[in-house]
Amino acid sequence: MTGLYRRLFVASGPEVPGLLGFLVLVLVVFGVFAPNFLTGANFGSIAFQLPELGLLTLAMLMPIISGGFNLAIIYTANMAGLTLAFVLKQYGGIDAGYGPFILGTVLAIGVGALSGAVMGAVIAYVGAHPILVSLAMMIFLRGLGEFLTKGGDISGFPAWMATLGHGTVLGIPVPLILFLICAVLWHILLTHTRHGFSVRMIGSNIRAAAYSGLNTRRTLILIYTLSGVMCAIAGILMLSRFNSVRVGHGEALLLVTVLACFLGGVDPFGGFGRVLPVVIALIVLQVLSSGLNLLGANQHLSTAVWGLFLVGVMILRWGAGWISERRRRGS
């Protein structure tokens, strides 16, 4: 390996080269077989679809690295979206200006943060398992949302909000810009801050982390609060893309976010995980589904292919581990 390649390899983690290989393979295969695959329009549509799933995946990532889970991401996102929608409705609906939008956004993020902080506090002080706590929060938020919306949609927002969901800046879709900013922030948070360090340590062994003097309770509360904030950002984006809010929007994405984390090499037992490979895994998933779509495959078939893809990656990782083990033992 050349020095530069080795440096990149170390900096990006062992997952990135393999995932990039996958990405190239998928691009080549669909480039050859799918008509209109290698076109600006297709990549444009991928760039618009990726950010929702991407933001929700970031919201799932931090709890998973800490050895936990957040089942409530979708409903937290939509509850934040509803908050913004209520504020906009209150101030004129389609005629609402920037002021109500800013107020609504702040409140929406507050709602996301609150939902996360409550989960984090219960996990930290009661010691209940994050799956159970977030399951309770998910069911609570779904019920509350359906009660508030009477199970229907809320729509009728100012036309200028479409820029957020559908506009471009210098040819780059606004949602993509939003997602990239969030991903970079998340990367810095996880790799270069005391909080991110604590997240990984807690994920590997929370008791040992506590014995070493880390404030594990504060870290847990912060993890779920930040996860909730990220959900809220996703919820605001979803509102502006669909120009409506419904409690159940994007329900199918919940487990896809988990899939993306694991494809991106996040340790299912906690303690290890990075943003960059997860982002590449997200791109592979979107490219796969848009390619299959162009081939005329059914939407459900592409979901099936996602599942197969995860199994394939697991087998390849096992194979790579086996080979390096043999090499190490020199037999």
Next chain:
Amino acid sequence: MPADAVAPDALRFSAISKIFGGVKAVDDVSFTVGTGEVHCLAGENGCGKSTLIKIITGVYQPEPGAAMEIFGQAYAQISPTQARKAGIAVIWQDLALFAEMTVAENIAFETILGNRPRAVSYARLRRVAAAALARLDVDLDLDARLGTLPIAQRQIVAIARALVSDARLIFMDEPTASLTESETDALLSVVRNLSARGVAVVFVSHRLAEVLEISSRVTVLRDGKLVGVFPTEGLTHSRLTELMTGTVISHDVMARDTGGRPEVLRIEGLTRAGEFEDISLTLRAGEVVGLTGLIGAGRTELCHSLFGMTRADRGRITLNGQDLQLRSNRDAVAAGIAYVSEDRLALGLIQPQSIADNTVLSVLRQISGAGGLLSSRKKDATVSHWIKKLAVKIGTPADAVSTLSGGNQQRIVLAKWLATRPKVLLLDCPTVGVDVGARAGIFRIVRQLAEQGLAILLVSDEVPEVFLNADRVLHMAGGRIAHEWDPRRTGLPEMEAAVYA
């Protein structure tokens, strides 16, 4: 009996070598165990003990040229099945039993494997298990769930299971590591019993006292090579340590007069119901105070309260004359108290994470730079400083800390705490799972830290450790301090008699 005179050795292996990736893990070793003999296989971690056992039990194949004979029969190659059929059994440290099943099921389950029809006769299981326990002269409840038994009794179950499969040569891997003194005595009497019935037992251990007590010969390995086979009669503890480590370890009492130094930590009447009662002690700058006592005497519980992990019901803690109110261990760390846990695997280190991260875990603020972000330059500098200072042997700082040996792991734990610049260091059994040779290294560091003015509380259930390394020794029993000794005036036998009484 004339039959004994011609009985072949249980095991006669010679010219055994095993190479892993170019490294000779076992290098031309011979190993012989007589029928019914109690033998000890001694050596530090990594000396080739485990590899040798795995060759004997057929897990690994030795390099060509080995001669292998079991109960008089020569083998060119041994498979695990052949080894078992020949009567060899290994009881690993983790015992490999089923916690959810009963004693009888654990002992006799092998008798039902391959049954036709595939039905289980519980009456037969119980009969077989009872017979095996009777041979050991031990009384256990056959229907007790294994998980409810103490380790010592689970070990008996593992031995009984070996007997059910007609073992005539039993290897026991660190059998006394987690036993109390009286449990160890019970185990040793079971071993004598086995030996009298012609079953050979090989102890694989680095706890030395019982090795000398029970075995007739010791085979010592070092760095994969055979050091020699020695009769245990006349072999002293220190001589055996020298054979295992290849170095002479000082056995001088280190105690100094520390009465004139300034007090650092003072505890008065500290009490926590059910754990410890009315504890008063002082730690002076540069002083090593030993705290010994049996497991359950309240030593670890006292450390936890001093470290702010639990709150005492009554009493005062003062540090440099200031009253301490510890709401959490973060308060204790901030005040200058560090605690090296007895449970290095679960609490002392975050095993899957890197050596570097484990080292800086306690000083994240120190390695933060601009904008509160972690500075990798400061982190690298801190890590390399401590690895050099404590002479930790590592591959790279990015390796998982679990890849290190026990002694080097303990040095990382020390590094983590020393980086916080503590005034008081609580060492809770710092040599658990650390080789004899590496223990001396740990105590050299402890001594140096004391020279630099750190006040150290050295907790250990091995009385010789505190006797040799502490300036004063406190004996804790039933949650109270029962004795205070000066190692220069009170001898080791007197201390041991009081502690193990």
